[in-house]
Amino acid sequence: MRLWIALHLPRLPLEVFTPSWSTDTGTDVGTVVLEQERVLVASPYAQDAGVRTGMRRGGVLMLLPDARIHERAPAQEADARQAVALALLQYTPQVAEGEESTLLMDVGASLRLFGGIRALCRRVRANVRALGFTASLACAPTARGAWLLARANAGRAVRMEALLRRLDRLAVLLMPPARPYAAWFDGIGCHTLGDLRRLPRPGLQRRCGRELLDLLDAAYGLVPELYEWIAPPETFRARLELYDRIDDADLLLAGAQCLLLQLTGWLCARQLAVERITLQLEHERGRVARPPTSVEVVLAEPTWRDEHLVRLLKERLGRLTLEAPVIGLALEALQVRPMAPPNASLFPEPGGSEEDRMRMLELLAARLGPENVLQPLPLADYRPEQANVWVPVQQKVSARARNAQLPPDVLSLPRPTWLLARPIALLMRDHRPFYGSPLRMASNPERIEAGWWDGPETRDYFIAEGLDHTLYWVYRERVGMGEDGPKWFLHGLFG
Incomplete structure (x- = not known):
């Protein structure tokens, strides 16, 4: 139909x-719009005051001086229609x-x-x-x-x-x-x-x-109708002029939502998903001109819906302190990719889809800062501090890196559940490493020699046991022992 x-x-x-x-x-x-010095349309307040269509400017000012x-x-009407048409492209091309x-x-x-x-x-x-x-x-x-x-x-x-x-x-x-x-x-x-x-x-x-x-x-449907469809532009950039100077960043969200509606329509029409957008906050012009404030949002998973982008911008604007009033907004899609087909699985995954989890992580990153929400990036390296790397959740991780595994001979060896960010140098008492109590070696040494291309590491790792039976992962350096003997370091703790 x-x-x-x-x-x-x-x-x-x-x-x-x-x-x-x-x-x-x-x-x-009272608001009145004139066309050729005659009233084209008037607001309800102006109509109640007696303003009528076709009335001249002088008659309007006599009834409503202010x-x-x-x-x-x-x-401006054409620009407004174009903005509305772009937003409606999300429902039909x-x-x-x-x-x-x-x-x-x-x-x-x-x-x-x-x-x-x-x-x-x-x-x-x-x-x-x-x-x-x-x-x-x-x-x-x-x-x-x-x-x-x-x-x-x-x-x-x-x-x-x-x-x-x-x-x-x-x-x-x-x-x-x-x-x-x-x-x-x-x-x-x-x-x-x-x-x-x-x-x-x-x-x-x-x-x-x-x-x-x-x-x-x-x-009446008696003859066919032909129309020329509105074609979306190749790239997306939309601008909105504000009606007043805005000093509070939270008040900019509704204006940004207008631009996001246009972005959603453009993405759906072009069958694209956005990975990175930037919102430019334009300040005063003239002698007191300032460069625009840029608010950039990077997505871990591409999206073409505005609800998630609105939540991310809300968090970013809530943490932003404006250095000058804002008089305009401009939204630009910096990085897009083809829209992925929807998941065709018969039964949805319990607990939400992968997209739902990524959206939650992106929201946390916008609220807490990208440096505080990390994801693992395992590397096939014998050195523990290189094999266990954490990067921001918004950073793209290739499938090869995500599936990286250590050699089977290393995976069969015991590893601590808690690896320290930096090894801690241990004291030596009676020629034994000391960490709260003397440590007793409870395993044979595991020798690691790697990193010849960016700084060689030569270590012997042991499982050490304290007097309270806590197990530690320690290592002894085999290079540069010095006159004081080998140097011992604590690198991890077993649960």
Whole structure:
């Protein structure tokens, strides 16, 4: 089944919308948008004060001297529509731009994936709201039908029969080709699309042109529709201008989430997963200009979902102290890779998947610092301190290194459960090593001679036992014994 979702976005500059993450006090003094010195749209507060569509600037200032007046900005409107379209690409690759600030989505193949049309519409509304906009949403089996329903804010019509009934009740002037003939339609009593369909087609075509009939037939599903889909860019970089100077890093999270929504749509459309992103915090310009503050997030496992990235950025921004107010944000995907196919196992792994565990480790690294969350990197080396290496969990470890094993003859020998980060030099008493008590050698020596390429090590390892029967792993250096005899070191403890 083919189904379309249409989103009608208000033709307003971005400043009209005050998102929840703005530092604005929330006091509405009346907001008005002008086009050619006449009111195009007004906020509810301005309407309550008497401001009406078509009123001139002087009339607005007479009613609301402190009103915030904006000129319509088509360039900003286009950028806003592009940002919304990029975020919607996570639901379908078939997103097109329609007339009069409308976006069209062919979601017929996405319904089962997102739990049906109602769940999908809720997610689309939530994403648009998170981007700072309130859109009129409608869905229908035809793109033009969904477009007309969205322009009239007439809701959903999933089946063709319901769409025909809804369209017949819509005003005929919703169709742009009909507006030049508004007086004629009013004179003959043609007010709805149902009335328009009952008119003789040859005479209607001669008077109003073929464009009106083509749009009407497309809305009612009588002719095929062709659209040019929005293509995502080759690389991702999105920017957001803030509405005020932000001094608290925690307040930047909602703005960063707007950029992450666009990143999610771009990744899904390009079938990519991101491994490293950077968030640039832009500061003042001019004579007091400062370089942007960079917040970089490196992922141990690539992802294409924004929920995990939001959690990581929240931890990073919570630990950040701003040296100057922030006036803009810019998000860039620095490292991406092809999206891995989903796990096709019949029974999920108990305790969560490997991806869930990696996300938990990444969250800990963002909260505690990457230097405090480590993973083992075993090396095939006879020297214990080289064979047991720990690296940050975000560092990529190859499969060969992860599966590295010591030779079988070494694996068969006893090894301590606790290896010290650095060997401790032992005291000598009565020609015996001393660590809390004299140590007695309880095993034959294990000789290790390795590292000739980066500093040779020649040692004899023993299992030593103290008076309290604690077992230690000690070694004796065989090179450079000196006049005081061999040097002994403690290197590990047995459990």
